[in-house]
Amino acid sequence: MKINSNFNNLQESYLFFNIAKKTKEFIEKNPAAPIIRMGIGDVTLPLPAACVNAMEKASVEMGVKETFKGYGEYEGFAFLRQAISDYYKEYNVIVGIDEIFISDGAKSDLGNILDIFDDDNIVMVPDPVYPVYVDTNIMAGRKVIFSDANESNGFTPAPDKSVKADIIYICSPNNPTGAAYDKAGLKAWVDYANEQGAVILFDAAYEAFISDKEIPHSIFEIEGAKTCAIEFCSFSKTAGFTGTRCGYTVVPKELVREGRKLGDLWLRRQSTKYNGTPYIIQRGAEAVFTSEGRQQIKENIDYYKQNCVILSEVFAEKGIKFFGGKNSPYIWLKCPGGMKSWEFFDFFISKCNIVGTPGSGFGNNGEGYFRLTGFGSRENTLIAADRIKKTL
């Protein structure tokens, strides 16, 4: 038996694994250090009551013969797909429930969607970026090229028509930089993809954090996107579902390549390698869209955004350059004193006892930058801000 030799081309360790390891080592040497973790982009507020109530109710239903649910539809229950379709209408986007596919999270879908693409497509990924875009393609042996995201383009690179790409990743609002494309910026990518016959994989996991009215929440707000884009969304950051696991992917009917609807290929992939998202979890996700749920998730998102404001203010006051934090839960700061990312990690954990994410873990262009999240508790965020103010 031959193993997939592409695994040998993966970098040995995952970014967050290294952060956990280095943090553990620091704590072992400094057991009394009051560590504040702002490294992994995980939420800290509990689930909204609307979701909890819905899942309790669904659990009870599963124990009663008349309301028990066995295998569901591979693409998810219609009640949840309808709620999502209705949500899209708020942004004047019309998406049919047969274009929506429920899953256990955007990360799974972003990896698994690659099954429908040939291995010899050229993949274009922004640098810096969420590491799994690159790793999932390396696993399949695809060629990965990068578009430079940097300060000069506000971390929102534009397409270069002289460069050929088949599969294009866009994450907006961006993880890790917090940058978000405006409509003109996305339109340029949509036009490029349609001209090249490319497909855009649009990661909208952070859309609920958008504050600016001119920033699109969905790529399907852009004319022409339905013939070139697949959108990936998640309840993880929108509603605190990081441990509850639900997401959804939109594949428009108009998206056709080589005479085949990509939605049909995706359904074939899912029906063969996936058996649907738990009924209980789908009921919890449905509750996100109720008026009670909407109010509760807004309160949570506002809480995290206020954390970003607190951090932004202290960095502004200290004259430390930073990006994001407005349409995104991430603050992307330029390491002070010209430090490299891991150098700043060590400096920051020892001086401030704060764990963050080295920007270099997201790509070459991330070197010299550092990611912090607004997902902590208010208390910890205020303490962190105070330490930064006094120490940096």
Place this chain on the structure above:
Amino acid sequence: MKINSNFNNLQESYLFFNIAKKTKEFIEKNPAAPIIRMGIGDVTLPLPAACVNAMEKASVEMGVKETFKGYGEYEGFAFLRQAISDYYKEYNVIVGIDEIFISDGAKSDLGNILDIFDDDNIVMVPDPVYPVYVDTNIMAGRKVIFSDANESNGFTPAPDKSVKADIIYICSPNNPTGAAYDKAGLKAWVDYANEQGAVILFDAAYEAFISDKEIPHSIFEIEGAKTCAIEFCSFSKTAGFTGTRCGYTVVPKELVREGRKLGDLWLRRQSTKYNGTPYIIQRGAEAVFTSEGRQQIKENIDYYKQNCVILSEVFAEKGIKFFGGKNSPYIWLKCPGGMKSWEFFDFFISKCNIVGTPGSGFGNNGEGYFRLTGFGSRENTLIAADRIKKTL
């Protein structure tokens, strides 16, 4: 963008999709027909109370800051892996919790595990078999060869040393035939795999239905299996989790190919393309192993087994040859009168108003056979038995 052209080599429709379609057509023509569905292998009894209570409690925990869970470990929570490790001890199998990987179901893992194998391995699949073994490999362009399961070998084919295979699927107790390997039968495959350097993918989804003491529940009961086998298990049939979604995969530390532990490759795959199984669901699965849960799932499994006894008795009485139904929830019958599988489907739905699964949908050797399940209600099973008695 080029699509994965292997998708063009997949058979157009999925077996169960066709059954649903033909059943729908029959009902449209015969709206009054009292259809009994014994086609898809889905459970009908509600979840055990132990699982429901655990999931209700876990849902409440998710709404409280102190007990809320965000991202879990990719391989699953230790509490569940420990419960599974303890369960294995009942069969004198020692499996460490770091060899157990929790997922959303055996089907997902059986498909996704293929990511760690090179595409040019030769895959050996029994015929007839659960269709996704073949489809998932066709999607990757792998060569699939078949081992003949038939009446002469009791639907448990033995290895042929003159045939080279790299990846070998074994499903025991078998879907669809209900046949189960004894220890000697499995030992032959383990020896073959170790000699060839092959890997066995052992699907143990139906182990909880084993009645005979000499039938192994795990391939790891066989000496030498830890250097050649990966085992896939599921709560779907054991505890009625078809709509609740939880399974687990065991990759022994001793399983090494080309100097790499396959467990490390699998964890790398999962950490890159999966984000863990919902906390709530893992708590529900943990409850399966409590004494209360064990008692409740036993009652459910005994109920389904009794359905198989009822069906077996009527087929024996009618002189219709059948297999399985003892260590498995499936009865595999030889279509009477030399009918072909789909011919019998049409005959059976029109004469008895019972929907079953045509054996030909599981492979060439399934032609002329038909699968029925014991997963129906007692009431429907008794009505079905009565109709068969009077009509066939």
